[in-house]
Amino acid sequence: MPPHARPVVLVTLPVGPGSGLPVDLTVDLPGCDVRVVGAAGLLEHPEAGEAVALVCNAQQRLTEHDLERLRSLKVVSVAGAGTDGMDLAALERHGVVLRNAPAPTAVATAELALALVLMAARQVDAAQAMVRAGKWTGLPFDEVSGRDLEGATLGLVGFGHIAQRLGAAARALGMRVRHTHRSSCDEPGHVEHLDDLLRASDVLSLHVPLTEETRGLVGPRELDLLPPGAIVVNTARGPVLDAEALCDRLDDGRLLAAGLDVYDDEPHVPARLLATPRLTLLPHLGSATPQTREAMARTAARHVAEELGGDRG
């Protein structure tokens, strides 16, 4: 950065006047030149080589090649939780600090996971389809009668920001809550081994980041450990769960129902999933409320301000 120049911060979030999120991040980044650019135009931006910070969402990909173009970058600040699109080793080689913002995503994402659990338990999609198709002729049929959640066990894989909120809501519904995560802990409900959690889970909800360790964490073997008639919800990342294996078990009736917000190759949703019964499919909607999106953007901007500290004009 030339001496006395103001630090340039590139923002690939759709924020500002005329966007879905009319937030002015210059307020959070005093002393910086904030440029809102489209994600696709990041490398082509005339100040790409001068930018010291990038504010982006959790879908942002950053490779070695990108970092060579963004050669002045010191900070990448994700307005969200997931950092699975980033080449972490390349960021380290280039001396770039990576921050994420899981806390502000938690309320909306936990609420969405709860919605998927409730929809699955009460077969909401199928019941509504019955009404819309004019097939409701009397009392609801057995195939949309679902199950009670009170007294059922919710198994949480990962017990961070989102899972803890979902767990609290589930307890309020009278569910038993069990959880497993990377390290041992003595919190009530902690189960040491994933297999034991699966065997106990009437409802399984996934809340781990996508890493080499969690890719394929819940596959055919794991799904077969669930009690018959279990529910599976994934709001974490598509590759954590084998969605084909999930469909097999919905097709043959071993699982009651499932809900997905995330997929292997978003926004592509495979035809097999679209054709599977009792499977609610949402478009990665977890944190998509205006309140949460604003909190995520502002938190990410604050993280940039913290990291740049005295470098600001």
Ligand SMILES: NC(=O)C1=CN([C@@H]2O[C@H](COP(=O)(O)OP(=O)(O)OC[C@H]3O[C@@H](n4cnc5c(N)ncnc54)[C@H](O)[C@@H]3O)[C@@H](O)[C@H]2O)C=CC1
């Ligand atoms: N659908 C959506 O819109 C959203 C999806 N997400 C996804 O949800 C994930 C979780 O979010 P937060 O709860 O905020 O994250 P967090 O960082 O607060 O919690 C992650 C938890 O996973 C555990 N964990 C990590 N690796 C593990 C492993 N190998 N085995 C077992 N546990 C492991 C950690 O110990 C921690 O308990 C994010 O990484 C992101 O991928 C997050 C926000 C919105």
Ligand SMILES: O=CC(=O)O
């Ligand atoms: O998927 C969203 C995130 O914040 O991670």
